[in-house]
Amino acid sequence: xPPPYEFDIATAMTxxxxxxFAGEIHDGWDIMGNANGGYLMALAASALREIAGRPDPxxxxxxxxxxxxxxxIEVRGETIKSGKRFATTTGSLVAVDGxxxxxxxxxxxxxxxxxxxxxxxxxxxxxxxPPFDDSPSRRRAGGGATGGTSDGAPALxxxxxxxxxxxxxxxxxxxxxxxxSIAGWFxxxxxxxxxxxxxxxxxxxxxxxxxxxxxxxxxxxxVELTVHVRGVPAPGPLACRFATRFIQGxxxxxxxxxxDSSGRLVAMSRQLALVPRT
Amino acid sequence: xPPPYEFDIATAMTxxxxxxFAGEIHDGWDIMGNANGGYLMALAASALREIAGRPDPxxxxxxxxxxxxxxxIEVRGETIKSGKRFATTTGSLVAVDGxxxxxxxxxxxxxxxxxxxxxxxxxxxxxxxPPFDDSPSRRRAGGGATGGTSDGAPALxxxxxxxxxxxxxxxxxxxxxxxxSIAGWFxxxxxxxxxxxxxxxxxxxxxxxxxxxxxxxxxxxxVELTVHVRGVPAPGPLACRFATRFIQGxxxxxxxxxxDSSGRLVAMSRQLALVPRT
Numbered sequence: 002x003p004p005p006y007e008f009d010i011a012t013a014m015t016x017x018x019x020x021x022f023a024g025e026i027h028d029g030w031d032i033m034g035n036a037n038g039g040y041l042m043a044l045a046a047s048a049l050r051e052i053a054g055r056p057d058p059x060x061x062x063x064x065x066x067x068x069x070x071x072x073x074i075e076v077r078g079e080t081i082k083s084g085k086r087f088a089t090t091t092g093s094l095v096a097v098d099g100x101x102x103x104x105x106x107x108x109x110x111x112x113x114x115x116x117x118x119x120x121x122x123x124x125x126x127x128x129x130x131p132p133f134d135d136s137p138s139r140r141r142a143g144g145g146a147t148g149g150t151s152d153g154a155p156a157l158x159x160x161x162x163x164x165x166x167x168x169x170x171x172x173x174x175x176x177x178x179x180x181x182s183i184a185g186w187f188x189x190x191x192x193x194x195x196x197x198x199x200x201x202x203x204x205x206x207x208x209x210x211x212x213x214x215x216x217x218x219x220x221x222x223x224v225e226l227t228v229h230v231r232g233v234p235a236p237g238p239l240a241c242r243f244a245t246r247f248i249q250g251x252x253x254x255x256x257x258x259x260x261d262s263s264g265r266l267v268a269m270s271r272q273l274a275l276v277p278r279t
Numbered sequence: 280x281p282p283p284y285e286f287d288i289a290t291a292m293t294x295x296x297x298x299x300f301a302g303e304i305h306d307g308w309d310i311m312g313n314a315n316g317g318y319l320m321a322l323a324a325s326a327l328r329e330i331a332g333r334p335d336p337x338x339x340x341x342x343x344x345x346x347x348x349x350x351x352i353e354v355r356g357e358t359i360k361s362g363k364r365f366a367t368t369t370g371s372l373v374a375v376d377g378x379x380x381x382x383x384x385x386x387x388x389x390x391x392x393x394x395x396x397x398x399x400x401x402x403x404x405x406x407x408x409p410p411f412d413d414s415p416s417r418r419r420a421g422g423g424a425t426g427g428t429s430d431g432a433p434a435l436x437x438x439x440x441x442x443x444x445x446x447x448x449x450x451x452x453x454x455x456x457x458x459x460s461i462a463g464w465f466x467x468x469x470x471x472x473x474x475x476x477x478x479x480x481x482x483x484x485x486x487x488x489x490x491x492x493x494x495x496x497x498x499x500x501x502v503e504l505t506v507h508v509r510g511v512p513a514p515g516p517l518a519c520r521f522a523t524r525f526i527q528g529x530x531x532x533x534x535x536x537x538x539d540s541s542g543r544l545v546a547m548s549r550q551l552a553l554v555p556r557t
Contacts, residue, residue, distance in 0.1 A: 060503040060551045062340040064367050066360045081383050082344045089342050105359050116529040120494050124524040225338040227505045229551050246402040251394040273338045273507050
């Protein structure tokens with residue numbers, strides 16, 4: 002599939018004024034009609050990156066304020082500080098119809114490719130996954146070399162090529178693993194390369210790991226998501242791991258790691274989410 | 280020691296206008312003249328909490344923009360959204376002399392005590408520590424039941440009563456443990472109870488865990504810190520654990536867990552920090 006890629010169309014923003022960008026929450030990047038949180042973060046970062054004038058979102062935090070159906074939006078942002086290493090920005094993602102703020106973001110942009118590697122020490126590894134080509138895709142429509150599955154995956158999964166670790170999709174088949182952990186491969190369905198902007202989507206593109214335990218069912222709304230982009234991904238699918246350790250007092254955290262095909266950590270994420278009320 | 284406690288004095292903010300609070304970065308909450316990042320977060324949250332009108336900072340993110348010497352500051356903030364469960368706010372901490380923004384914060388406030396416990400599952404435990412009373416304090420001036428130590432601790436440590444796990448202070452004595460992990464107790468020197476505001480300080484009150492590995496020496500400046508407050512602490516000292524897993528490309532993350540005396544997780548933290556340049 003040649004460019005333009007779906008993700009680029011879905012995150013395109015047009016500058017309409019100083020610090021004001023117009024765009025759209027596109028259909029098909031949602032879970033049951035509510036746009037995916039990582040997609041919304043990427044949409045806002047797409048505009049803030051223009052404001053920052055630096056290529057990579059290094060650390061991005063979003064607070065989710067309201068459900069986000071498809072429709073026209075604006076991102077209204079500004080540079081807080083433009084320094085040597087970072088341009089730090091903030092912005093609102095606003096639904097134009099009704100002037101309703103959906104998300105507030107603070108993000109520092111920099112140039113990850115220009116940073117010298119220096120001292121390195123890694124206490125962790127990519128998840129152990131079968132080869133990408135041998136893994137079933139969550140795409141509903143099928144297609145791709147290995148065919149698709151029909152596991153009740155949301156519309157978002159048609160845009161992506163997410164391939165879960167064997168067994169981790171158990172929740173969709175009535176066979177929860179009992180462990181709040183999900184791992185698998187991430188790619189785009191149209192083979193768009195994953196750049197640092199797309200890593201923001203990756204950080205929220207997997208099913209909640211708690212779907213694999215006997216927690217009361219229901220959606221797990223994100224209150225806040227922070228993504229640290231730790232490197233520019235090498236070409237190829239990304240190996241991802243998401244896990245929840247602490248569910249208490251109505252809240253849970255979800256931690257993510259994203260590794261590229263060269264075995265390099267390219268993103269870490271953490272979100273605070275709400276436990277479904279019983 | 281009777282109230283007013285040092286932390287309350289050091290985080291006192293006076294409302295001067297709609298969304299504008301005056302205060303001071305107090306001396307003695309610093310590391311080598313630069314105010315501690317957790318203290319700065321608590322200072323801003325002290326004002327934003329007034330704006331929010333809710334007792335507990337549930338998730339707070341700070342971007343650190345410039346070094347913060349002692350002096351007069353203002354916090355200028357606003358409510359982004361006041362909802363049923365959260366009041367989401369944002370604010371700037373500005374040094375009055377020179378009108379220099381030092382930190383930008385986004386924070387959601389709520390009422391943690393009012394939340395029903397519901398489903399709970401914990402994959403983790405407090406760190407294994409000797410009893411608080413048997414542990415040496417990092418207070419430079421000595422005092423307290425078990426006496427003090429003189430380990431080159433920064434001024435901040437005189438306000439606190441931080442007691443590290445045996446061996447974890449090795450870095451200060453030329454005996455690094457080789458593991459980027461530090462655990463220990465947190466209390467205030469004047470026995471102020473630790474509330475949810477003070478947990479923001481706790482999240483940044485320990486030495487960087489990387490001091491215990493053979494990384495090139497130097498300060499480890501925080502770019503961004505996010506704290507999730509997961510519960511209202513029970514009385515007594517807090518058991519804390521900080522660790523760094525991934526040092527790569529000039530960046531590292533530091534993750535923290537804070538547990539209260541009843542064995543309940545009360546805060547999780549993650550920060551993105553810079554590796555000292557060689």
